[in-house]
Amino acid sequence: MSPVISANNLVKSFGKHTILDGCSFAIEEGEAYGLVGLNGAGKTTLIRLLLGVLRADSGEVEVFGENPWRHDAALHRRMGVVLDHDGMWGNLTIDQNMKIFAAAKGIGWNECKAYMEEYWSRTGIYNNRKAVKFFSRGQRMQCALCRAFLGWPALYFFDEPSVALDVDAYEHFSRLVRTARERGASLLISSHQLDAIDDLADRVGMLRDKRLIELEGKGLQGDRLWAVAADDNPQWGAIIGEQCGGTPVYSGGEWRFETNNAGSDIPAIVKRLAGEGCAIGKVAPVAQDFSVTIRNEYRRRAAEDPGPEVTR
Amino acid sequence: MSQCLIVLRKEWLNFVCSDRSVFFIYFFLVAGWGMLLATMDRGGPLGSPLWLVFFSVIIAANFSSTVFVSERMSGSLEILLTSGLSRAAILWGKMIFVMVMTLAIGMVCVLTASVLQRFIAPPEVARAVWFQWSYGALYAGATFLNTASSACFSVWLPNPRLLHFVNILLVGAVMAGYVALSLTCPLSLFIVAIAMAAAGLLFAWLAGRAFEGERIIKPVIF
Numbered sequence: 080m081s082p083v084i085s086a087n088n089l090v091k092s093f094g095k096h097t098i099l100d101g102c103s104f105a106i107e108e109g110e111a112y113g114l115v116g117l118n119g120a121g122k123t124t125l126i127r128l129l130l131g132v133l134r135a136d137s138g139e140v141e142v143f144g145e146n147p148w149r150h151d152a153a154l155h156r157r158m159g160v161v162l163d164h165d166g167m168w169g170n171l172t173i174d175q176n177m178k179i180f181a182a183a184k185g186i187g188w189n190e191c192k193a194y195m196e197e198y199w200s201r202t203g204i205y206n207n208r209k210a211v212k213f214f215s216r217g218q219r220m221q222c223a224l225c226r227a228f229l230g231w232p233a234l235y236f237f238d239e240p241s242v243a244l245d246v247d248a249y250e251h252f253s254r255l256v257r258t259a260r261e262r263g264a265s266l267l268i269s270s271h272q273l274d275a276i277d278d279l280a281d282r283v284g285m286l287r288d289k290r291l292i293e294l295e296g297k298g299l300q301g302d303r304l305w306a307v308a309a310d311d312n313p314q315w316g317a318i319i320g321e322q323c324g325g326t327p328v329y330s331g332g333e334w335r336f337e338t339n340n341a342g343s344d345i346p347a348i349v350k351r352l353a354g355e356g357c358a359i360g361k362v363a364p365v366a367q368d369f370s371v372t373i374r375n376e377y378r379r380r381a382a383e384d385p386g387p388e389v390t391r
Numbered sequence: 392m393s394q395c396l397i398v399l400r401k402e403w404l405n406f407v408c409s410d411r412s413v414f415f416i417y418f419f420l421v422a423g424w425g426m427l428l429a430t431m432d433r434g435g436p437l438g439s440p441l442w443l444v445f446f447s448v449i450i451a452a453n454f455s456s457t458v459f460v461s462e463r464m465s466g467s468l469e470i471l472l473t474s475g476l477s478r479a480a481i482l483w484g485k486m487i488f489v490m491v492m493t494l495a496i497g498m499v500c501v502l503t504a505s506v507l508q509r510f511i512a513p514p515e516v517a518r519a520v521w522f523q524w525s526y527g528a529l530y531a532g533a534t535f536l537n538t539a540s541s542a543c544f545s546v547w548l549p550n551p552r553l554l555h556f557v558n559i560l561l562v563g564a565v566m567a568g569y570v571a572l573s574l575t576c577p578l579s580l581f582i583v584a585i586a587m588a589a590a591g592l593l594f595a596w597l598a599g600r601a602f603e604g605e606r607i608i609k610p611v612i613f
């Protein structure tokens with residue numbers, strides 16, 4: 080089965096400024112892919128290349144087996160899109176906005192109304208007497224999400240979808256994502272909200288140095304992150320640190336640390352701790368969330384490239 | 392065609408749901424220009440067909456600012472481009488809306504003038520401008536040129552405030568050519584109208600190409 084999205088060696092520059100250089104990845108049917116990266120890393124540019132509103136300088140990109148740059152309207156009808164702005168027409172009400180999008184997607188108004196009744200029944204913001212421009216940013220984003228899920232398309236692009244959402248709205252969004260996935264849809268979610276990435280994505284790619292690096296996460300860390308259940312005596316932390324070379328963190332009744340050589344480090348740590356009289360509880364590897372991996376990547380990058388020195 | 396109608400409907404709704412101040416401005420504009428047309432002496436300096444061209448530039452560029460530029464600025468154009476409508480339908484839907492509105496406001500000005508003339512125009516005023524088919528053709532030609540060039544330059548120009556100036560420059564160039572040629576041989580205004588429509592076709596083609604390109608989502612500078 081061919082992937083829903085496949086990008087191979089994508090290069091995109093604006094003038095002399097190269098944003099993406101050899102970016103490759105694929106998203107399979109039913110998969111949710113998280114896209115992270117620092118500000119200006121090229122996340123939105125990558126999404127725009129996949130949507131066909133920008134053209135790659137070189138490389139290949141295919142969405143549902145088609146080049147999106149061909150601007151096939153039928154291809155876009157299979158997509159739900161929320162970009163970094165809500166994209167609603169402010170002078171119009173929710174219903175007027177939705178009527179236009181339903182018509183563009185070839186969806187009848189009755190079907191659209193039934194969908195909207197269900198969508199808005201879970202939130203309290205529906206107000207068809209007010210123009211959308213009088214809504215708050217979060218409310219407008221909810222309208223945009225309502226538009227994106229209209230007709231349950233097979234592919235979704237979300238660029239910072241959760242940034243303005245309150246807890247209830249985020250829960251609602253999360254439920255909609257799950258429903259879409261149950262229907263076999265694929266998603267690309269770009270966000271700085273790492274919790275949202277943890278919650279929604281199966282795989283995560285980080286844009287760094289103009290390339291997309293696939294991150295490990297959600298239990299895929301192998302034996303790198305470990306936890307030893309013990310009391311908070313700093314001596315135990317020092318012993319673990321000496322053995323592994325890092326700085327263990329005490330949290331939730333256990334010492335957490337990273338090791339690149341669990342096979343020899345873990346028995347040595349257990350032996351030394353026991354020898355010093357530490358009452359060891361559980362010793363086990365920790366399934367790591369994407370957010371931890373992403374933060375570690377950001378920290379590693381900051382350490383490698385501290386940026387220009389500030390002079391006074 | 393049905394996709395064009397969706398865009399037309401969207402633009403119409405966006406216009407009728409505008410702030411009330413927009414309608415006040417158009418009301419005073421129609422009243423003022425109606426008065427001007429009613430009192431116009433075709434033989435005098437104010438009777439020049441340049442007025443018609445000027446009306447068209449102002450109204451078409453005004454609608455174009457909302458239809459083409461504001462949509463880019465708000466980011467909704469990008470959503471519209473990925474909504475399942477073809478780019479040609481988006482372009483032509485918007486262009487037809489601007490043309491229809493500009494022509495409609497022009498007609499309302501003429502009707503207002505015809506009413507006002509009964510009460511205020513001096514009897515020596517010649518037949519009013521709206522009875523001349525050539526003037527109507529000139530207004531329509533100028534409207535098409537202004538709309539097509541607005542669509543094109545709304546993508547090309549990084550600063551859309553220049554849209555009005557570009558339109559005045561273009562239409563002014565055609566009118567200057569007409570005046571210059573008229574000095575050597577008498578030319579019908581129909582020829583100018585046709586020249587403007589031909590230039591409009593060229594710009595419509597260029598706008599179509601601009602809408603197919605990636606420049607259309609470039610940030611707008613104000």
